[in-house]
Amino acid sequence: MNAADDRQPDRVVTPYEGTGHRAWDDEREIPVPLRLHRTPVRPQWVDYNGHMSESCYLLVFGDNSDAFFRYLGIGEEYRAGGRSLYTVESHLHNKREAAEGEPLELGLRLLDFDAKRIHLFHEMRHGADGTLLATAEQMLVHVDAAQGRSCPLPEELQRRLGAILAAHSRAPVPDVVGRPMGIRRDRNT
Template identity: 80%
Template sequence: MMERVCTPYEGSGHRPWDDAAEIPAPLRLHRAPVSPRWVDYNGHMSESCYLLVFGDNSDAFFRYLGIDEQYRQNGRSLYTVESHLHNRREVAEGEPLALSLRVLDTDAKRVHVFHEMRHGDTDLLLATAEQMLVHVDTAAGRSCELPDHLQHRLRAIHQAHAALPVPDAVGRPMGIRR
């Protein structure tokens, strides 16, 4: 039997939302050392593991927002429908990772986010991920509107993050420049 992928936050629930609390810009919700399981034959973190760590950062964000196991048991979740990864630097086993996330945009069904992965000691940029998330009715297998309370929270986070400069990597197409 294959073991399923779990984030470090599974089973931790979510913290209560406080409308009066200041929203950090960007959010800094996840830190982790590079696990030995993430290191490949080149001696640094394997490319697929960058996405795994960004997924853990997303899960921390979902819990900040109010999405946890109980929310998902009610047949709703956020799914990633598109990801653009930019690997900038290598990182080795045991080195500290510090992640941030900003909400670039949101509407009734979608959330456009940008992650940065930095070295926890030197603050060097290691990688970025731009992602489009969609709210899904898991039973129907199709997108659906976020409930009003989550739309309200996302708009508040987006407003707090709107003052940040848009990262250069956002919206860039991939291709060979000629």
């Protein structure tokens, strides 16, 4: 249990709460993908089938987003100013199971952004052998919490997002991005 868990045991706490954010360095190379979060599969994430429950995949992807926010320059001080990023849509693709104690390594790519929105893609891999376990595509919106509505990201954050997008747009877009959900049927039979 981390210190944040001790302070607020009755709410969801990411592993990065209370850690502030990284100082942005315009000279630092931006990796593709960003590898900002690692964690073992925790006992409380394992369900009656003996592997990580589907809701916990989203929890881990959320922790990865929080690590990205801190990479970008968004921490507690930013949120104390009444602004934050909210997830408005998520698409999960579960590929393989993960058992208790197995290491997870997360990758994150910025797919696009505009003044108010950020489009992310996450990959969850087994930390020992690199097997792809799950992916998540997410749309985030920048909000003014006091007004309860979207608002533009500050220019400095848009500039940083532009630098990340320039690096990440060189990689091909994953084939699951933007794919609708549905039962595929052979229409010729």
